[in-house]
Amino acid sequence: MTAIQKxxxxxxxxxxxxxxxxxxxxxxxxxxxxxxxxxxxxxxYIRRLIAFQRWLEVGxxxxxxxxxxxxAFVVGTAGLTVAKILENMEIGxxxxxxxxxxxxxxxxxxxxxxxxxxxPAEAWKHSHNELHHTYTNVLGKDNDLGYSIMRVDEDQRxxxxxxxxxxxxxxxxxxxxxxxxxxxxxxGKYLPMKKEDRPEHFTKGAKDVLxxxxxxxGKDYLVHPLLAAPFGGFLPTLVANFIANVGRNVWSHSVxxxxxxxxxxxxxxxxxxxxxxxxxxxxxxGLGSANITGSxxxxxxxxxxxxxxxxxxxxxxxxxxxxxxxPQVKAVFEKYGLPYVAGSLPKQLGSAWHKVFRLxxxxxxxxxxxxxxxxxxxxxxxxxxxxxxxxxxxxxxxxDAAASSREFTPAA
Amino acid sequence: MSSTLLxxxxxxxxxxxxxxxxxxxxxxxxxxxxxxxLDLVAPLRPGADLRGRVVSVEPETADAATIVxxxxxxxxxxxxxxxxxxxxxxxxxxxxxxxxxxxxxxRDGLISVTVKAVPDGKVSNHLVHxxxxxxxLHLEQAAGEFVLPADEHGVTPASHRKLLFVTAGSGxxxxxxxxxxxxPSTDSGVLKPARSKDLDIVVVHVAPSQPDSIxxxxxxxxxxxxxxxxxxxxxxEHGVLDMETLGQLVPDLxxxxxxxxxxxxxxxxxxxxxxxxxxxxxxxxFRAATVVAGDGGTVHVGGKEIAADGATPILDAAEEAGVxxxxxxxxxxCMGCVLPLKEGAVRDLRTGDVTMxxxxxxxxxxxxxxxxxxxxxxxxx
Ligand SMILES: Cc1cc2nc3c(=O)[nH]c(=O)nc-3n(C[C@H](O)[C@H](O)[C@H](O)COP(=O)(O)OP(=O)(O)OC[C@H]3O[C@@H](n4cnc5c(N)ncnc54)[C@H](O)[C@@H]3O)c2cc1C
Ligand code: FES
Numbered sequence: 001m002t003a004i005q006k007x008x009x010x011x012x013x014x015x016x017x018x019x020x021x022x023x024x025x026x027x028x029x030x031x032x033x034x035x036x037x038x039x040x041x042x043x044x045y046i047r048r049l050i051a052f053q054r055w056l057e058v059g060x061x062x063x064x065x066x067x068x069x070x071x072a073f074v075v076g077t078a079g080l081t082v083a084k085i086l087e088n089m090e091i092g093x094x095x096x097x098x099x100x101x102x103x104x105x106x107x108x109x110x111x112x113x114x115x116x117x118x119x120p121a122e123a124w125k126h127s128h129n130e131l132h133h134t135y136t137n138v139l140g141k142d143n144d145l146g147y148s149i150m151r152v153d154e155d156q157r158x159x160x161x162x163x164x165x166x167x168x169x170x171x172x173x174x175x176x177x178x179x180x181x182x183x184x185x186x187x188g189k190y191l192p193m194k195k196e197d198r199p200e201h202f203t204k205g206a207k208d209v210l211x212x213x214x215x216x217x218g219k220d221y222l223v224h225p226l227l228a229a230p231f232g233g234f235l236p237t238l239v240a241n242f243i244a245n246v247g248r249n250v251w252s253h254s255v256x257x258x259x260x261x262x263x264x265x266x267x268x269x270x271x272x273x274x275x276x277x278x279x280x281x282x283x284x285x286g287l288g289s290a291n292i293t294g295s296x297x298x299x300x301x302x303x304x305x306x307x308x309x310x311x312x313x314x315x316x317x318x319x320x321x322x323x324x325x326x327p328q329v330k331a332v333f334e335k336y337g338l339p340y341v342a343g344s345l346p347k348q349l350g351s352a353w354h355k356v357f358r359l360x361x362x363x364x365x366x367x368x369x370x371x372x373x374x375x376x377x378x379x380x381x382x383x384x385x386x387x388x389x390x391x392x393x394x395x396x397x398x399x400d401a402a403a404s405s406r407e408f409t410p411a412a
Numbered sequence: 413m414s415s416t417l418l419x420x421x422x423x424x425x426x427x428x429x430x431x432x433x434x435x436x437x438x439x440x441x442x443x444x445x446x447x448x449x450l451d452l453v454a455p456l457r458p459g460a461d462l463r464g465r466v467v468s469v470e471p472e473t474a475d476a477a478t479i480v481x482x483x484x485x486x487x488x489x490x491x492x493x494x495x496x497x498x499x500x501x502x503x504x505x506x507x508x509x510x511x512x513x514x515x516x517x518x519r520d521g522l523i524s525v526t527v528k529a530v531p532d533g534k535v536s537n538h539l540v541h542x543x544x545x546x547x548x549l550h551l552e553q554a555a556g557e558f559v560l561p562a563d564e565h566g567v568t569p570a571s572h573r574k575l576l577f578v579t580a581g582s583g584x585x586x587x588x589x590x591x592x593x594x595x596p597s598t599d600s601g602v603l604k605p606a607r608s609k610d611l612d613i614v615v616v617h618v619a620p621s622q623p624d625s626i627x628x629x630x631x632x633x634x635x636x637x638x639x640x641x642x643x644x645x646x647x648x649e650h651g652v653l654d655m656e657t658l659g660q661l662v663p664d665l666x667x668x669x670x671x672x673x674x675x676x677x678x679x680x681x682x683x684x685x686x687x688x689x690x691x692x693x694x695x696x697x698f699r700a701a702t703v704v705a706g707d708g709g710t711v712h713v714g715g716k717e718i719a720a721d722g723a724t725p726i727l728d729a730a731e732e733a734g735v736x737x738x739x740x741x742x743x744x745x746c747m748g749c750v751l752p753l754k755e756g757a758v759r760d761l762r763t764g765d766v767t768m769x770x771x772x773x774x775x776x777x778x779x780x781x782x783x784x785x786x787x788x789x790x791x792x793x
Binding site: 040043103106112116212215 | 439
């Protein structure tokens with residue numbers, strides 16, 4: 001994928017500025033329609049869900065008191081994993097977006113909520129709501145593109161470091177909450193600095209994160225195992241909490257990868273968002289996101305981020321309404337001849353991971369490698385990885401030439 | 413997520429253990445609090461945020477009903493004439509309103525408010541017509557100065573034994589609260605306990621028309637039992653009450669302490685009349701006075717930028733935008749909504765006065781419920 005402006009076939013090329021404004025007005029109308037009719041049933045939905053999640057967590061933790069017995073271990077671990085996923089995705093993420101602020105319930109309000117996650121609410125709200133949602137898929141602005149450790153676009157120069165990015169990505173998935181915390185802090189930028197040079201907001205932020213992690217780890221890996229200890233369940237409970245946390249992390253990482261990484265999702269150049277109108281913003285949000293198709297359960301477990309396109313168009317619209325607006329949004333996209341990227345979880349996840357692998361290799365390498373020329377390509381890759389910049393440049397030129405030859409030009 | 417599990421009580425040996433236990437529970441539930449889980453099963457328990465459960469909704473007239481509520485364990489009681497602030501979720505949105513407590517403290521520990529549905533009124537219509545038994549409401553402790561003085565035995569002092577109550581519309585409610593306390597009504601009729609024997613009470617009750625009058629039955633029963641002297645006045649029959657007529661209706665007006673509750677217009681007229689004659693008056697207003705609108709502006713509050721017009725209280729505009737705002741009576745009497753104005757200008761909707769703040773003046777406290785933006789303004793919240 002390349003910045004949308006550089007694509008041979010810019011999917012918005014056929015739209016005049018007037019078309020884009022008309023498109024924006026239709027999207028806005030969908031939002032207004034929901035705002036006018038949301039009410040008691042929506043409030044009941046989130047309260048029911050929160051109550052269900054809390055009961056599930058209490059029930060699962062109670063079951064884990066008996067976790068020396070394998071059936072209790074299995075049931076408790078599964079329940080706790082689901083509870084943690086619900087808490088982070090359909091509840092925490094969405095409450096902290098302010099999706100439920102309209103109820104004016106201080107207990108379910110973005111300013112008061114904190115979630116079961118290593119990242120403190122304040123830090124996450126800043127990096128997620130203000131940066132990621134504002135600069136969605138803008139190269140160099142949206143750190144969600146690769147969480148700063150990956151090569152996510154052909155335009156980013158390849159370096160042997162990226163060969164290992166599938167591994168980084170897998171590790172990041174397992175410990176995603178810590179990855180987010182590090183990324184919210186911009187750890188990569190500030191940690192290498194000398195202590196006295198680091199800005200105050202970083203030092204304070206790091207302190208808050210450590211405090212949060214201490215509390216989180218204390219709960220999952222100390223307090224609850226200790227409560228189970230009299231029943232011989234210290235270790236199994238600790239393991240159960242670990243599995244639940246990793247399970248939640250891998251799941252949320254997967255959902256988020258599906259939101260912006262699959263093929264067909266557009267990225268944008270920095271210059272393209274200068275003086276962006278609301279309608280253009282809608283356009284970028286829609287083209288920069290991808291949906292996951294699936295059952296109602298899948299939607300709830302993903303925090304309705306399976307409706308990523310709709311969520312990015314209307315970040316503060318309560319998630320329980322996204323399924324209802326999705327067909328309307330899709331119809332508007334179709335009417336204006338715009339791509340609406342959607343696919344099943346396996347398909348989108350496969351597509352996203354394929355991209356991670358493809359970009360871990362030099363541009364064109366994967367596309368121009370066939371069983372016949374494989375030995376040659378591997379040798380080239382070895383030289384690029386071990387040689388200096390010059391070697392990389394020369395071989396890259398060969399790959400580029402091969403990729404643009406007729407044989408490897410993709411059909412679509 | 414604000415209250416803790418156990419109230420922290422002094423230095424009793426048990427308190428230390430309780431405190432430790434609380435810490436353990438908190439460590440087990442972080443980032444939530446134990447209270448967030450206990451609320452699922454015992455929302456009315458001691459230590460919880462103050463709530464109440466609707467026990468019954470009893471219609472009084474076509475558009476008024478008495479809501480009987482079982483308050484949470486921490487309800488501290490009230491004095492007749494006081495009001496309670498109640499939060500009701502209407503169409504999923506929480507609204508706070510003040511209602512007078514209409515029964516003196518009851519033996520069964522229940523409290524009640526009587527609500528009249530006003531045209532287009534969000535909360536009053538919901539309470540009167542659409543509230544079901546079992547509904548959970550949020551409450552605040554009783555408040556208000558509109559009460560009769562009493563000694564430690566609940567006896568009204570000699571200075572307040574000749575009284576005049578002037579009530580208009582639903583303004584009758586706090587007065588009924590006081591009267592019910594002085595003269596408990598039972599199945600066998602109205603009681604006149606010894607402490608209330610020689611009270612001399614006149615009630616002038618004003619309403620647009622007769623059937624509209626809530627609590628008329630109560631007042632008539634008290635009148636029939638000789639406990640009070642009721643003068644009912646209906647605008648459509650008798651014309652709007654003026655002060656001259658009041659003097660004719662209550663010839664010994666000067667000998668009485670007056671308590672008045674109703675809309676601003678009536679109270680202002682009474683205040684003028686009584687101040688001129690040097691007579692004692694205690695009032696309670698149920699509704700803010702007329703709006704003096706001007707140009708609006710952008711309000712910065714709670715991390716949001718809100719475009720507000722010059723007629724909408726900042727409190728309403730900010731709540732509409734999803735900001736959690738402190739509030740109270742919503743009509744400029746309780747100071748529950750005060751926030752520091754750091755910069756800019758606001759207009760008092762009752763008087764039209766403009767208040768300004770900048771770096772030189774420093775922050776100025778303003779009541780957001782009766783202040784509208786008068787240009788861009790920045791509130792600290
Ligand atoms: C100390 C105190 C005690 C109170 N006690 C009682 C009580 O015992 N019983 C009771 O019914 N009300 C009482 N009120 C009034 C009550 O708090 C609400 O203002 C009233 O129920 C209207 O609320 P709403 O949400 O229905 O109307 P809103 O939706 O807020 O207003 C809708 C419309 O009704 C008008 N309006 C607002 N209040 C009144 C009113 N009181 N009369 C006529 N029109 C109005 C508004 O100007 C507006 O145009 C008391 C108020 C105070 C400050
Ligand atoms: S809310 Fe009571 S003074 Fe504003």
